[in-house]
Amino acid sequence: MATRPKTLLERHYALLGLALIAPTVLVFCAVIVYPLISAIYLSLFSIFTPTLEGEWVGLANYRELLTSGDFWSALRVNLIWTIGTLTLQIVAGVGMALILHQNIWFRSLARSLILFPYFVSTVVAVLVWKWLFNDLYGILNHLMMTAGIIDWPIDYLGMMPNALISVILVGAWKYFPFVVIAVLARLQTIPDALYEAARIDGAGPVARFFDVTLPQLRDVLVVIIMLRAIWDFKEFDLIFLLTGGGPVNSTETLPLLVYKEAFALNQMGMASAYAVVMMLIMLVFMILYVRRTRSVDGA
Amino acid sequence: MADVTFSNVQKHFGAFRAVQDLNLDIREGEFVSLLGPSGCGKTTTLRMLAGLEFPTSGEIRIGDRVVNDVAPGKRDIAMVFQSYALYPHMTVGENIAYPLKKRGVEKAERARMLKDTADMLQLTPLLRRKPRELSGGQQQRVALGRALVRDPKVFLLDEPLSNLDAKLRGHMRAELIELHRRLGRTMVYVTHDQLEAMTMSDRIAVMEGGKLQQFAPPQEVYREPSNRFVAGFIGTPGMTIIDGALSGSPGAWRFDAPGISVEARHLGPDAAEGAASMGVRPEALTIGTGDTPATLRLVEQTGHENIVVVSIGDIRMTGRTTPDKVWSPGEEVMISIDPDMPHFFADGPNGKRLNAKPSPRGNEPSHSLSNLSEVSP
Ligand SMILES: Nc1ncnc2c1ncn2[C@@H]1O[C@H](COP(=O)(O)OP(=O)(O)OP(=O)(O)O)[C@@H](O)[C@H]1O
Numbered sequence A: 001m002a003t004r005p006k007t008l009l010e011r012h013y014a015l016l017g018l019a020l021i022a023p024t025v026l027v028f029c030a031v032i033v034y035p036l037i038s039a040i041y042l043s044l045f046s047i048f049t050p051t052l053e054g055e056w057v058g059l060a061n062y063r064e065l066l067t068s069g070d071f072w073s074a075l076r077v078n079l080i081w082t083i084g085t086l087t088l089q090i091v092a093g094v095g096m097a098l099i100l101h102q103n104i105w106f107r108s109l110a111r112s113l114i115l116f117p118y119f120v121s122t123v124v125a126v127l128v129w130k131w132l133f134n135d136l137y138g139i140l141n142h143l144m145m146t147a148g149i150i151d152w153p154i155d156y157l158g159m160m161p162n163a164l165i166s167v168i169l170v171g172a173w174k175y176f177p178f179v180v181i182a183v184l185a186r187l188q189t190i191p192d193a194l195y196e197a198a199r200i201d202g203a204g205p206v207a208r209f210f211d212v213t214l215p216q217l218r219d220v221l222v223v224i225i226m227l228r229a230i231w232d233f234k235e236f237d238l239i240f241l242l243t244g245g246g247p248v249n250s251t252e253t254l255p256l257l258v259y260k261e262a263f264a265l266n267q268m269g270m271a272s273a274y275a276v277v278m279m280l281i282m283l284v285f286m287i288l289y290v291r292r293t294r295s296v297d298g299a
Numbered sequence B: 001m002a003d004v005t006f007s008n009v010q011k012h013f014g015a016f017r018a019v020q021d022l023n024l025d026i027r028e029g030e031f032v033s034l035l036g037p038s039g040c041g042k043t044t045t046l047r048m049l050a051g052l053e054f055p056t057s058g059e060i061r062i063g064d065r066v067v068n069d070v071a072p073g074k075r076d077i078a079m080v081f082q083s084y085a086l087y088p089h090m091t092v093g094e095n096i097a098y099p100l101k102k103r104g105v106e107k108a109e110r111a112r113m114l115k116d117t118a119d120m121l122q123l124t125p126l127l128r129r130k131p132r133e134l135s136g137g138q139q140q141r142v143a144l145g146r147a148l149v150r151d152p153k154v155f156l157l158d159e160p161l162s163n164l165d166a167k168l169r170g171h172m173r174a175e176l177i178e179l180h181r182r183l184g185r186t187m188v189y190v191t192h193d194q195l196e197a198m199t200m201s202d203r204i205a206v207m208e209g210g211k212l213q214q215f216a217p218p219q220e221v222y223r224e225p226s227n228r229f230v231a232g233f234i235g236t237p238g239m240t241i242i243d244g245a246l247s248g249s250p251g252a253w254r255f256d257a258p259g260i261s262v263e264a265r266h267l268g269p270d271a272a273e274g275a276a277s278m279g280v281r282p283e284a285l286t287i288g289t290g291d292t293p294a295t296l297r298l299v300e301q302t303g304h305e306n307i308v309v310v311s312i313g314d315i316r317m318t319g320r321t322t323p324d325k326v327w328s329p330g331e332e333v334m335i336s337i338d339p340d341m342p343h344f345f346a347d348g349p350n351g352k353r354l355n356a357k358p359s360p361r362g363n364e365p366s367h368s369l370s371n372l373s374e375v376s377p
């Protein structure tokens, strides 16, 4: 490093930079770093939630967590949910984006309608779906029985594997518009000339999708998958409101387990331990995401 | 034998008529340029031939086959796009071989054809690169390679040189001429650069406002422009077109405009008394001697000659002189117009040519053309 003395202007700019970044750093510390550290700290205690009194137990919470069946079952459900709903989101999202990218006459209307599930609040969405799914008066059962597909009403949310499938489907319905928007934005930047060249080169519609569209979508899909994987993995409200983790604990994912430990079983320390483990798992996604976006930028 | 035929082709975009009543017979192995100002329908015409745009009415044939309903991939054509349209995620080699792959050419054969094409275009060292790692000129050659590799019946090129710098453009122009000579394939070339059209084509189709104005070899387009638009469009510096009137009778016509009165020789049977216009190419104008007084307005020194603008009243005319003449703007000079060289057109912006065929005394074609190519920027 050259030790050239800094000019007044340079020092001025350095101070200004510091002043501008300081609020962000402070807020970041208050809302992210502090809770993070206190969660790690709490996870080392056995705490009774209502009084928040507790005693030091060291790593006992983690030991119990890793040896209990609850954690592994929740992790399994969590992975099935994440992979299932994410796959559906991507397939439906890309498919819908391709359709909306065509010159269909109701395109702009369809484009706004498609965003509806993403914008509607989770509580409202869940209420609507619960009503649709209802085994006594739900429209889904009614229609299927009228059409003669089924003889008896199906219990969509109270039985396995129906409950998990229903949750995955509603999750896909709620979040696929995000994929649609991102993919559609990218589709619009692919030059028409590429498709025309491919047509002249003898590529049919399928070949054009795989040889022109998909390679162009690759980067944006990687980012979408990473982001959605992180978001789906920690999804709480949709599952909690739809099934509450039931029947029994067959749709109980890690976030629901954290909630249960903290507020149903009143084990704040144990809940913190779950939260910390969850965070470590998501850290893996996060590292992948950061590396990936960096290499995309660098390309 | 006609290789590409447009019969009464129309193309409307809504109420807008992009191409009107197009009739064009392109011979096998011919290099044809579609030339015209921006928006005249050149690209639309080419895209209809490629199958990327459908004619509103009329018929397009390639060989003996009507291709109106044939998909672009089945027309036995190849196209080079102005933007090159290389597949960005494929290497140069994959780009060039792509049309072969899509046509089910087997691997060994594909490799051989790729090698031939790459050798011909000197792309062999670049085969493993991605398009974004290439210069504009190299990308252009890859696009050309992708078109050449499968030896189609007709090549379509839409302003393939317009994204290159002037020097490279000159170089690629020569390469394309050489390529056409070697392959002997029919090529349809869209350009708005008349120098490209003049130097490369067997015949030029000059278009304006969606209509074909003239379809003839370059020298004929230059020497016998079929109407006033073509006359004004072709040539650098452009032809001076003077509005005036014809009077007299066959064999003894005169053309009069304010400050100018010349004998109008070589008029054909279409000539009639009344409003008309006269076109004077710079080489038909003599500056410094003559019987018509004019005022010197502007002298542009290009190095090997001077481009001189003179005015007679409101009429401005462009001429050229040798560079050793020293003029200063504002000076009064005498000029004369070679009576054998002017072109005459009927009234109106697209007024028909009135000169008799064959054209008046030669206009020294080689001289005119070489001037054109040297003067163009
Ligand atoms: N898809 C379209 N919809 C409506 N109008 C169009 C369409 N494509 C072309 N046009 C119009 O048709 C006319 C001819 O267009 P074309 O692209 O053939 O011009 P061009 O001769 O190639 O011009 P340039 O030299 O600028 O490329 C233009 O006025 C253009 O605005």
Ligand SMILES: [Mg+2]
Residues within 6 Å of the ligand: B042, B043, B044
């Ligand atoms: Mg064009």
